[in-house]
Amino acid sequence: MIVSCASVALVGFADLARAQARGDAPVAPSSVVGPATESPTLAVMGLAALPDGSGGTLSQRNALWLGATQPVGRFGRVRFSAIGTGNWVARDAVGSSTAVEGLVALRARARIGGGQVWSAASYGRAEINGDLTSRLLGGTPSVIGGFDAARADTTISRRVDVGSIGRFEGGMIHRVSAVEFSVGFSVERATRVTTQTLRIDESSASLPPVASLDRVSSTRTQRAVQRRDIATGIASAGFNTGPATWLVSVTSPVATWVSTDALSPRPRVAPTIASLAVVQPVTAWLSVVGAASTNTVSVGSTALRDDVSEGRNRNFAPVLALGVRIARLPFRGRGDDTPGGILSFETRTIGAVDSAAVSSASGALDADTLRVILLIDAPRAEKVDLMGDATQWTVTTMTRLKNGRWRAELKLAPGLHRVTVRADGGSWVAPPGLPVGNDDYGSPVGMIVVKGKP
């Protein structure tokens, strides 16, 4: 999905408590999670922040992030997938506790048109738990829930955030030479309900004289609601260098509407973010992922970030991510213009052809012509087209079989025959597994070898 692509490197790095306060809670590169992918995936990433000029590097800690996706089925044209992520922030010399963030989301996606136009809607739910202390909230005296923290020793004994997000996205995909460009637009509504349990120890000096001179402790529970509506423009470009896939993207908010109740800090407005990601396959199921971004704040994350603390206006807070991704490759072959199936960008799943098989039907039509069956394994495709020498280079729609394969019967003479296929109106590709012919028009073709009768 374009938003997913654009936020590929929106990785965060910080103590969770501090990050929640200042708005930099770790956000994993969503395309690594693979909301776009049609196959189960598992990714493990190490997240690290670069110096951002704040000088507060001591409070930043490394984080380990895990993400997984699982397709859960389809209903008509709408496909559903489950997304789960977890983030573990390691203990270090500064922080006093580890923290965990989790997310479970269900995404529905439907494509409109011939593959060049698509739309998607998603819904996510985030829950964040942690035992936090006021010291971890930046250590700066501030008004929290109407209590003057400078005069009262306030401790947050428990904090629970529950967030949800709904998003609608639309975009266009266009391929120029070997580069796939995507331009999209998204409208997103994110809400967060924060419930905090506060323990307030007030000194006698701050109390009326009639009270006891001893400190008075009390407990209070606060509930705050935030909501942010944001319209975002996204542009990205993806390309391959050998087996490696690169993605460059820019995400920029077009308009933002924020509403909060009286007790809530203002949610942070996401800045314009540029990111770069590269994935290098190591084996058929393992890839190394690297990403860099100009900022950690994410459009499309499920948790809102508070617009407080010193980092609120910092648009440049670079981060790096390095990790591995485990997934079945949805594409095979190299040099056939397929992207290697690495990141499984949403834009790239359109037009996916998993494999191809060529078999000869029983019997020849005549002395010099054989019936050849071309089978394409693309169970998620809604339409598969073929063209080649056998069809006089006219587009021919293949027939869908019950097992998800696509079939075309060709009548070929012995010899070499060029053929190319596409799924769902995507890019023309050489049928995976077939020998690749020379690329004359920027899109490779497969070669069918028909052997004559002995």
Place this chain on the structure above:
Amino acid sequence: MNLTGAVLLLALAPLIGGPVREPTADFAQAGLRDAARVSVDSTVWRQVQFDAARFDSVTASALREILSSAAERGLPTAPLINRALEGAARKASGTRILTVVREYSAALEQARTMLGTESTVQELEAGASALRAGIDPMIVASVRTTRPTGSAYVPLMVLTDLVIRGVPTSTARDAVTSIARMPKSDDALLGLQSTVAKNAVRGPGMAVDALRRYLRTTVPAIGPPPAPAALDRKPIRPPPS
């Protein structure tokens, strides 16, 4: 399936493909190959007029000139027509289509020079594709020598595929020629291509590694490593007397 296209193909297939019976050593009928090259292709050119409506008038006119020139030089025109149709199907510009067809025509002629005048249409097409993929003409000729009497289009096609998938040209040449010398080795060559294609996506070096493993199990001369030399064995001592 486009029924019209299929029927048309059915009618033209014997002409386009030529009477190639079996691309192995038993195909030693030079006279038949000559007939395929000359008469079949000229027939194709006369009978398979590409649909001029798929090109603009300037491009169509220029294509006719290129095809006529190729026919006069005895080159197969069916592959050229297919390249032109492919360009039209991919919505390439007329200039681009003409460039590709001209370059392919030149490649066909060079392939005929390297492979011999008795080469079949398939061999010329495979040779031209190899040349267009950047393979040295001498390497193309060396593949031809591995099969002085049989068809060489499968070795050439596999060679091109290996190079496109990242196998160094010299390594691909050695592998293809060593297998192509074996009798009835087209299936072995296609097996090599399939193995390399599966492994090429796994990362740098995987294609070459798969190629070498395949060779060890396919080519007898390469085969598994020999047994340890006698000097490596423990000395056999005579029993104490």
